Amino acid sequence: MQINRLLEIIYILLDKKIVTAKELSEHFEVSKRTIYRDIDTLSAAGIPIYTNKGKGGGISLLDNFVINKSMLSEKEQIDILSSLQGFNALNAVDVEPVLKKLSTMFHKKNTNWIEVDLTQWGSNSDNIDKFNLLKTAILNRNIVSFNYFSSYGKITERTIEPMKLLFKGQSWYVYGFCKDKGDFRIFKVTRMKNLSCSNETFIREVPKYSWSTTEDYNNKMIKVILKIEERMAYRIYDEFDEKDILKNLDGSFTVTMTFPEDEWVYGYVLSYGNYAEVLEPKYIREIIKRKFEEGLKKYL
Structure with a gap:
């Protein structure tokens, strides 16, 4: 005491x-x-x-x-606080007291400069709860289990040793060792349902990884060239790198996207409705055409 x-x-x-x-x-x-x-x-x-x-x-x-006795430079102090502030903005448990103490120790008072909401518009707090459960499991090395909806529409039960939370392409992913597949895999957090954390622990160390070596991302990469109408500009600048966007004389855009080929890519193109046209490759153009025709039959 x-x-x-x-x-x-x-x-x-x-x-x-x-x-x-x-x-x-x-x-x-x-x-x-x-x-x-x-x-x-x-x-x-x-x-x-x-x-x-x-x-x-x-x-x-x-x-x-304290600052004079500290072995941390001014930049290192700011970097530490920035990391904690970002983590605290995700509503992570037990970060606020540490952030407050270090802010006081470093004489830095501006700790409210970032706010992150993991939920989608109109959704509940399930994603935040899921994030915190995964964070705790990773830090404590607890094995987790869940139902997973793959990009091919399959539902499987998975048990993994979670090792990292990843953020890429506007989505959160979990990287870990899948005990069902006997290999490292990446899982999209929004596709994980009925997530539970067990008391069983693991000792495996985090290896260097590559997105391309995992089950969901070792599909053939394809380059799709789209022509998208001007009224979709808000989506284009939200979702594509500026180097992949070409503004045409008629106001439309020619956009190049490179992704693993699966149903997600087809669904993404279809999400633009009649405002987007696949220019290349030709076989993807035919797939999208067929999907439009099959969808139209439901309304005839």
Whole structure:
């Protein structure tokens, strides 16, 4: 208890600059004599803490003590806080107290510059709960199980050793060792249902990975060239790199996209409705044409 109290006294002094013994004794619910003994202990340990008597006096630390004693540069301090702020914005558990303490220690008060919402518009908080469960499982090395909906429409039960959360192409993924397949795989978080975390742990280390070596991403990569009407400009600039966009004289756009070939790509092209036309390759153009015809039959 005394060690915790000594550390918190330092945090309080860093935050408030000067505090009276009476305020500290009331905060910790101990006597002022105990507080003065704590001050002597801190001073004996080399902490530059001192007291001033009289009106306006109290207990304080030498200015910039922690920063001067720190082995972290100004940039390193900012980088650490930025990482914690980003993690805290994801509603990660137990990050706020650490962020507050380090912000006080580094004398940095702007800790509210980023906000991230993992949920889609109109959805509930399931994705946040899922994210936190996966984060906890990764840190504690717990095995997780779930039902997975593949890009081919198949539903499978999976048990994995989760190792990393990845963000790519506006989506979250989990990278881990799939015990059902006996190999490393990547799973899209939104396709994971009935997620549960077991008490069983694993000891496997995280290897270097490649998107192209996983089940969902070792399909043949294809380059699709689309002509998209001008009124879809908001989507084009949201979803494509500027180097892949060519503005045509008639106001339309020619866009090049490269993805693994599967049903997702076909669905993505179809999501533009009659505002997009596949120029190349020809066989993808025929696939999209056939899917439009099959969809039209449902309305005839």
